Amino acid sequence: MDHFLYRDGVLHAEDVAIPEIAAAVGTPFYVYSTATLERHYRLFEEALSPLPHLVCFAVKSNGNVAVLKTLARLGAGMDVVSGGEYLRAKAAGVPGERIVFSGVGKTRAEMRQALEGGIRQFNVESEPELLALSEVASALGAVAPIAIRVNPDVDAKTHEKIATGKKENKFGIPIARAREVYAEAARLPGINIVGIDVHIGSQLTDLEPFELAYTKVAELTRALRADGHTITRLDLGGGLGIPYERSNSAPPLPVEYGALIKRTVGDLGCEVEIEPGRLISGNAGLLVASVIYLKHGEGRDFLILDAAMNDLVRPSMYGAHHDIVPVIEPAPGLEPQPCDIVGPVCETGDTFAKARPLPPLEPDDLVAFRSAGAYGAVMASEYNTRPLVPEVLVHGDQFAVIRARPSFDEIIKRDSIPEWL
Structure with missing residues (x-):
């Protein structure tokens, strides 16, 4: 059992609507209950x-x-x-x-x-x-x-x-x-x-x-x-x-x-x-991401998200499955269509799921990876100079950022230039 449920057609973490967190923090982000x-x-x-x-x-x-x-x-x-x-x-x-x-x-x-x-x-x-x-x-x-x-x-x-x-x-x-x-x-x-x-x-x-x-x-x-x-x-x-x-x-x-x-x-x-x-x-956490593009390929469609393998490496590393759901509950009668759900990292392995049925989604729509609270954020990296994904903790109707997303300046300033350069 977890505390991530749809209310009035919107996915909530306890008493907080996921879109409210996305508006405050930006995507992708982890949220824990x-x-x-x-x-x-x-x-x-x-x-x-x-x-x-x-x-x-x-x-x-x-x-x-x-x-x-x-x-x-x-x-x-x-x-x-x-x-x-x-x-x-x-x-x-x-x-x-x-x-x-x-x-x-x-x-x-x-x-x-x-x-x-x-x-x-x-x-x-x-x-x-x-x-x-x-x-x-x-x-x-x-x-x-x-x-x-x-x-x-x-x-x-x-x-x-x-x-x-x-x-x-x-x-x-x-x-x-x-x-x-x-x-x-x-x-x-x-x-x-x-x-x-x-x-x-x-x-x-x-x-x-x-x-x-x-x-x-x-x-x-x-x-x-x-x-x-x-x-x-x-x-x-x-x-x-x-x-x-x-x-x-x-x-x-x-x-x-x-x-x-x-x-x-x-x-x-x-x-x-x-x-x-x-x-x-594990079931106490979601990874929430936004749709960037829907790309029509040769015999398959690709749903390209702003989350990537550096944010959640388990599918690439273990072939692991995560249920992926739209944050806004789809209207009744919408027929799910299979698509490959991928991230923007320059690796073919940056694939979360293949031929996964999902209802029609548009750019900027939000999706949530379920069961992402274990071995998600702890295994994340800054590959492709992508900032570490932030983490949010929900308590009832409150939420707080418990690890902020670093800025690009903070990431780059960690590097040191030797005297001879």
Whole structure:
């Protein structure tokens, strides 16, 4: 469910008409719904109750500080994968004890930053990282709480570029070697083992891979405890999918996911951490664009928008689908016509959809890309010297720009001319 609905034939974000925002901000822009963010976060809270738990929002899915603060006020933790994301979480008011640091390439500087600023745990992904963290923590006279990320070799049945739990993926330590690596961690100074971490991929639409992975984690928990390790937390990752195509069957609900967690690991007495991103922020956002031209080609029509692959790269990068709808609801009886929906970037890959049926549209008409709140603005670039797309947050009948569109002067002045030119 989201809070983007037609009222009197006009698409609204909560109680704000999309054309009102477009008139104030210009297109393209992202708009997020506070009510949807809050609702989706609470669904996970309810799904895990009464287990001791922490819902850590995956900052990589949407890193805007206003979005993070919206969730932090509800008690959310944060899952970060870089020093920059760590600083975003802190800027949103999230205390270190609610921040989990994941990622395969943590630098010593990032480790130091988190140890000095406060951290709930590091999810360690390799033995070289474990040794580096031990050295950094020891030099600071600190102790680093850790969970070791295990790779369970489970096929998440998702897109190959967002699968993370198979043995050929770069993430984690093979689960077959976990006891050996935990024994190594227990011998190292500056390291405190607190749990186990697993994350098998993103946009999962089937619970079976989760069940396979979590069953393996439960077995490992018992084995590690038998080895003498204190395992008090299980970080079960994120990855639950959203319905990008509304005509398709809906993915599992958070309540079903929560029941699976309780069934597989609920008897272990561990605090459960999860790291949802897409399911919280995905359907909480739209990308709104204007029509520039309708171009009649050889055997096909092209709808050319002012949004491009630099604003929303998922279709080019993953072949991802986003429902695209007119902001002004079409009159009854208008026959949709297939067209290729494209942007103005000089790449054939700057294509959002092919042969997508849409009602007749004219230049300056507005369209909205649904389910664009996750992995949209965070992956945007300034390719073709196109300014980063602005972001807007709606709260009831109010809206605010939470990241402004930079001017061309601001973009160009970032470049420096060397003395010899």
